[in-house]
Amino acid sequence: MDRIQIFGRRDSAATGRALRFFKERRLQTSLVDISLRPPAPAELRRFIQGLGMDAILDRAGRAYREAGLDFLVMDERGLIERVGRDTDLLALPLVRWGDRTSAGPAESVWRGWLTEVRGPEARR
Numbered sequence: 228m229d230r231i232q233i234f235g236r237r238d239s240a241a242t243g244r245a246l247r248f249f250k251e252r253r254l255q256t257s258l259v260d261i262s263l264r265p266p267a268p269a270e271l272r273r274f275i276q277g278l279g280m281d282a283i284l285d286r287a288g289r290a291y292r293e294a295g296l297d298f299l300v301m302d303e304r305g306l307i308e309r310v311g312r313d314t315d316l317l318a319l320p321l322v323r324w325g326d327r328t329s330a331g332p333a334e335s336v337w338r339g340w341l342t343e344v345r346g347p348e349a350r351r
Contacts, residue, residue, distance in 0.1 A: 229324055229325040230255045230256065230257055231249050231254055231255065231256045231257070231322065231323070231324045232256070232257050232259060232322070232323045232324075233245050233246060233249075233256055233257070233258050233259065233320050233321070233322050234259045234261055234266050234270070234317075234319070234320060234321040234322075234323075235258065235259075235260070235261065235319045235320035235321070236260060236261060236262050236319065237258065237260050237262070239319055239320070241319055241320055241331070241332045242258070242319055242320045244332060244334075245320045245322055245332070245337075246258060248334060248337055249337070252341065261314045261317070261319075262314070265310075265311055265314050266310075266311075266314075266321070268307045268311065270323075271283070271307045271310060271311075272303070272307065273323065273328065274321055274323070274328050274330065275303055275306070275307075277326070277327075277328035278328055278329070278330055280301075280303060280306055282318070282330050283310075283317055283318055283321065283330045284296070284306075284310075284316055284317065284318060285315075285316060285317060285318040285319070285331075286318075288315060288316070289315075290313060290315035290316050291316055294309075294313065294316065296309075296316070317330075318330040318331040319331065320332070322337070324340055327340050
């Protein structure tokens with residue numbers, strides 16, 4: 228079984244909830260603290276391909292409003308460059324488990340992954 232990779236900030240409550248969710252289910256995780264190491268462009272592309280550009284952005288966040296991204300039209304490359312410079316724009320945590328991806332707190336999605344992998348009894 229693949230290790231679950233969580234992109235977030237060590238001091239983020241949402242990232243902490245994701246780590247706790249998987250730890251309680253005895254799954255191995257690795258945290259990539261994006262305040263120390265921003266996600267690589269290839270990693271961001273993987274999330275964009277799986278979820279779409281809009282899903283990985285924290286539209287309710289202050290950084291998004293201050294950057295004026297509501298009014299900008301950006302292609303995938305431009306978005307990746309922008310997020311590489313300002314990781315506050317991301318909906319955290321970004322979670323990847325094999326080919327599965329999620330953005331933001333998504334316990335129902337994570338439960339669905341467990342059901343796919345372990346069967347219906349894993350939904351708890």
